[in-house]
Amino acid sequence: MLPKQLFFLTNEHLCAYQWQRGRLSEPRHFLADRAGMDAFTQYLRENPDRPAYLIADMVEEDFQRQLLPHVSGRARRGLIARRMNLAYRDTPFRHALIQGREAAGRRDDQVLFSAITNPGAVQPWVNVIGQAGVPLGALYSAPFLAMMLVRSLAMAQDHLLLITIDSAGLRQTYFQGRHLKFSRLTTMTADERLADVVAEETDRMQQFLTSTRLTGRGDLLQTVVLAPRDEIPALERACEDGPEIAFHFVDMETAAARLRMREVPRLADTLLLTLVGRNPPASHYPTGAAGHLFRLWQTRIGLYAGSAGLVAAALAATVYNVWATVDANNTAARLTAEAPQFEARYRAVMATLPPAAARTVNMRAAVTVDETLRMQGPQPLALTAIVSDSLDRAPAITLLSLEWQVPSGAPPAAGGAANPLQQAGQPTDAPAPIYSSALGIPSPPPQTIRIEGEIDAPENDSRAVLDAMNAFALDLARNRRLAVDIVTPPVDVRSNARLSGKAGLAAEPGKPRFALRVTWKP
Structure with a gap:
């Protein structure tokens, strides 16, 4: 895996990590102010050619579910773009995800629209990355990355509420099957107890899901709380199961073991960063000019890889040619050494044979001439x-x-005798020779x-x-x-021929x- 820079962004600060050899480095924290931006710029200059991936976990992230007529191709893209412009006109950070079709009626498409409604909390950091010349590979939404976490931990349910604790606060994400439907971030103060906040916010989330008809009467909401192990006992005492809700508590040690992580994190940030570091998905939100730098970086890496492949192929061909040359030289030397032995054996065999009527060369020539005459x-x-x-x-x-x-053949040369036999002293009445051309x-x-x-x-x-x-x-x-x-x-x-005959007489x-x-x- 190539080295990467991973950034986790909240409303208050940005945490920067280096991903190398499958592990995360210690984080560097930068506050969302001018001093923090300047320090972050200096940090980016340390690795300007290393691609970056930014995860945004913001309070101002909105989710809307809409039904759109089922169309395809350019018509679908145009319809989704118009709906996004209508719903989120004031932000460039918007995303649309098609989540299947309705089971009845016109079978419309189910589309989840999301956007960071406060672009001022994200755009300055993206601009700093682009100005530093760092290729930005993707801008992710933490709730959408939670879908990867659900699949990795095998927690999919018909109605699943995933509660995670990260550096931004308490994140509640609701899933129907494998599809994200809604997510909400609640900030926490230092004097609040985690167990009390989880119990209170879960009750509010259940009421919201019921009021928006995401869950119906009789649906059991499976609530999975991902928290440090020392917080689990307090959470179990504060969160009680009800007729329509069931709590499950997963400690970070278990989650880290399922993700095959060497170190146990305390916050869910590290889980999401690890998933992105291992296998970065496609970007959720547009990356702007920094994304163009990333595409140039990809092109450069592709050219380097192609050049390396050509060099490897050339080296392999060179090694093969050298080996073939050495083998050919050895074979030639062996044949040269064997040639005198075969020549001596040939002469010995020919010495025991009676004299031949004609030499082998003449017999070969005669056979060649006969074959030529036949063809x-x-x-x-x-x-x-x-x-x-x-x-x-x-x-x-x-x-x-x-x-x-x-x-009979070609005529005699100019100035020569009419018959070549005369030059050899043959009698003049000898028959004319037949030339080979005939x-x-x-x-x-x-x-x-x-x-x-x-x-x-x-x-x-x-x-x-x-x-x-x-x-x-x-x-x-x-x-x-x-x-x-x-x-x-x-x-x-x-014209000079003579005509003769008489009219009325029969022809000869x-x-x-x-x-x-x-x-x-x-």
């Missing part, structure tokens, strides 16, 4: 399949012949195919003949890797023929 060597199947698909879409064309060719090394070679076919078209309809051949050629050319050239058209349409027998050359680059 990239020229084959007519792929190109003839493309031509076959186009012929299926051209029913008017009849295939007569196919001539598949692959270029075999698919290093890449598949281009291939050509000559297509000869005839066209089945109406007699003397030259336009239909040309359209059929052109459609077939365009269908082949749709493949981006094919280049189609017309070698022999079915009809000679050149036979169908028009054509020839195409298709070049494919795989």
Whole structure:
């Protein structure tokens, strides 16, 4: 847990504590006057970067219960804000808590409004904290913190009146189940006996709860008095059970044991401060400029935590890389030491074998060449399949012949012999060499195919003949890797061609023929 500054504020004074390692320091007391404010300012300068949490236990704290129409979202927030402005116009310290819904009727929301009606008792202390640059995390109401105390001590009842004695006086807080409904602070003078004040104020509180219909006829008010152990006997004699009230007395030793506190306090202030120090809840009242400083402090702490995480991750990565490097070096050294042994064993095994027809390197190269020829060597199947698909879409064309060719290779270099075999003294009538590029090394070679076919078209309809051949050629050319050239058209349409024939005579027998050359680059 991070260190904190905890302040308990009453109408007369402020008690300051330091929370560190799960324990409260000795309190420092500051009166609510100019001298006390100046001393408090000097005190804040001792720990300007330590966040602060302020608990206000004021006489002028008002509670109102209202029923609001059940709405949600922005409409609910606007309705609550208007009701708070109407009920507590003159104070910025106001709070609204939704406590469920009515069981019948429109099922309106039950809302508890509270406010410190005398802001002049709190605002100067908040201003001093902000001017000192101390981040104020929250401004709490002591009655609302009493809900945490009820849950921690497992004292929830249908009708519970919790009576505590703190530095501000006698605090009476009424709960229905787990919900706070009303609270009242009574100041005590030095000559008043605690037992007499508790008995008198409890009787008044019971009458008030009955008059406001918080308790009904026949409801039993469970009254729990939290007091020092030496006061319990006098309280038991002064407070008697009645038909609608039952008293229970819990000493501070028992409360401290349930909260796992190392020291036994005498006042309830310490119990509330301990709960806030361990797990600070959300603020009940606005904190103003000092709250902005707290949000900046949270951002700074978040950045520090993120930076620490990055540094830890970097250190972990560095340690891992160093370990991996050392391990890799050890492995490399071991393999280097083992390599001569394996080389000697290899040579010994090879010495016992008969001479091989070819070296291992040559055999590996031959296998590589064979695999390359199998994968990239020229084959007519792929190109003839493309031509076959186009012929299926051209029913008017009849295939007569196919001539598949692959270029023999690159031409000889400029200035060199036409045949490289002549440079080696070979006879001039030796066959021309086949270059590796024609075999698919290093890449598949281009291939050509000559297509000869005839066209089945109406007699003397030259336009239909040309359209059929052109459609077939365009269908082949749709493949981006094919280049189609017309070698022999079915009809000679050149401008210098000679036309001959006689009108009325039948055309010569036979169908028009054509020839195409298709070049494919795989």
